[in-house]
Amino acid sequence: MTSVAKFFALTITLVAFAACAPTPGPVGIQGLVEADPAVETLAERAENGDPTAQRQLADRYYQGVDNVAFENFDRAAYWYAEAANQGDLKSQRMMGTLYREGHGVDQDLAEAYTWYRRAAEQGDPVGQYWTGVALAEWDNAIDTDPVAAFTWLELASQSYDAIAGRAAEARDRLADDLDAQDLTWARLMVREFSPTTS
Known part of the structure; x- marks a missing residue:
C-alpha cells in the first residue's frame, strides 16, 4: 500500500472512530449521577431553565462530588452562564471567578470584571x-x-x-x-x- 493510500485509510479510520465517540455536550451528567443520584432530578430542572438548579448543577461540576466525579470546569461554566444570564447573583460572581482563573473559559480579566461588577x-x-x-x-x-x-x-x-x-x-x-x-x-x-x- 502506498503512503498516500495508508494516509487515506488512517484518515477514514479516525473519522469513523470519531463519529462513534459520544459527544460530551454541556449537559452530560453521567459521572455526577453515578456519584449522586439526586443530580438527575437537578439536571432536569436545570435543563428546563430553573436558574437555582442551573447554579447547583454548576456547583457540582465546579467542585466535583465526593472524589467520584471530578471537576468539569467547561460544564460548570456552561451552567453558571445559563443561570447568570437569568440574574442569579451567585452565578454572576462565579462567572467572574471562572474568567479570572481561566477555568472552563479563556482567562479574561475584563470579562471577569464585568461579571463581578454585576454581582x-x-x-x-x-x-x-x-x-x-x-x-x-x-x-x-x-x-x-x-x-x-x-x-x-x-x-x-x-x-x-x-x-x-x-x-x-x-x-x-x-x-x-x-x-x-x-x-x-x-x-x-x-x-x-x-x-x-x-
Missing part, C-alpha cells in the same frame, strides 16, 4: 471585593479608578461575609494613595450606594 451592584460582598481589586490593580485589562476601587472595597468591608477582612486590608492600602478630597468623594459614594436587581 457587586446587587450588593454581593465578594463581587464588591473583586470589583474593587480590579479597579485598583487590573490596569492591563480595564481602566483603573482608585476612588471607585476604594468605594467597592469599603462596601465589601462592611459586610458580614468572610471577605470583609481582606476587603478592609485592601481598602486601607489603597487609602494611603488617595488625597482627602478623593476619600471624601469615595465615602459619599458608599453612603449613597443602593443595590440594584439584575
